[in-house]
Amino acid sequence: MKRSLVIGKTNVGKTLFCIHFARYMGVRELRWLVEEADGRTDCRVMSVAEAEASLSDVHPHRTRCLQSVAVEFPAGKTVRQLLLTDTTGLTEGIHPEPALREAMAQTLQAMTDASVILHMVDAWAIGHALGGAAGPGRVWDALEAQLADFGVRHGGYVLLANKMDLPGAMDGYRFLCKRYSRQRVLPVSALHGTGFREVKQVVWRFA
Ligand SMILES: Nc1nc2c(ncn2[C@@H]2O[C@H](COP(=O)(O)OP(=O)(O)OP(=O)(O)O)[C@@H](O)[C@H]2O)c(=O)[nH]1
Numbered sequence: 001m002k003r004s005l006v007i008g009k010t011n012v013g014k015t016l017f018c019i020h021f022a023r024y025m026g027v028r029e030l031r032w033l034v035e036e037a038d039g040r041t042d043c044r045v046m047s048v049a050e051a052e053a054s055l056s057d058v059h060p061h062r063t064r065c066l067q068s069v070a071v072e073f074p075a076g077k078t079v080r081q082l083l084l085t086d087t088t089g090l091t092e093g094i095h096p097e098p099a100l101r102e103a104m105a106q107t108l109q110a111m112t113d114a115s116v117i118l119h120m121v122d123a124w125a126i127g128h129a130l131g132g133a134a135g136p137g138r139v140w141d142a143l144e145a146q147l148a149d150f151g152v153r154h155g156g157y158v159l160l161a162n163k164m165d166l167p168g169a170m171d172g173y174r175f176l177c178k179r180y181s182r183q184r185v186l187p188v189s190a191l192h193g194t195g196f197r198e199v200k201q202v203v204w205r206f207a
């Protein structure tokens with residue numbers, strides 16, 4: 001099954017997006033295929049409400065593995081399945097926790113053979129940084145730029161500007177559109193599900 005990988009820094013909303021996008025695609029019971037960095041796999045079944053409560057929160061590095069749900073796309077008279085994979089958030093520099101470094105390496109490894117890369121960023125944080133003394137460089141740093149460079153070369157790459165429901169996020173979205181004028185930048189709210197129709201259209205083409 002082809003894989004659509006949701007990558008990005010920690011706390012940008014990757015997990016909430018996967019939960020709500022799966023629900024948008026008609027998944028009522030989430031059957032997560034969990035792939036730990038040490039190679040162990042597991043299957044966890046939960047409702048959307050359980051997933052929201054247990055898998056996504058404000059603390060950084062809540063996710064420390066690959067966790068995937070299968071979503072279905074109609075293709076003529078048949079149905080195609082795509083694995084929507086949530087990942088460990090990436091950080092600049094070398095993280096002091098070895099287990100987290102391994103989990104981040106697992107994310108990077110998964111990028112090489114994903115069919116679609118959904119690079120999620122926090123448009124609200126970028127918008128805020130634009131108004132600050134340090135400018136956008138504080139949040140749009142070398143890591144984000146390197147992920148984008150990889151994605152552009154890789155193909156099947158989309159930038160998701162998340163948290164568009166928050167004030168100031170539009171400034172962050174405009175910054176991304178200007179900087180990546182030749183790339184697809186989709187504004188979304190993982191919380192409210194806005195922009196999901198456009199994401200579906202893009203992802204569908206690679207399913
Ligand atoms: N307002 C708003 N909050 C959001 C949105 N998406 C995510 N959040 C919040 O941002 C926080 C982080 O969300 P997660 O889904 O856990 O983020 P993540 O990228 O998976 O984070 P890690 O797994 O820790 O790297 C949570 O408090 C979410 O409720 C959004 O679109 N709008």
Ligand SMILES: [Mg+2]
Nearest residue numbers: 014015062063
């Ligand atoms: Mg997460």
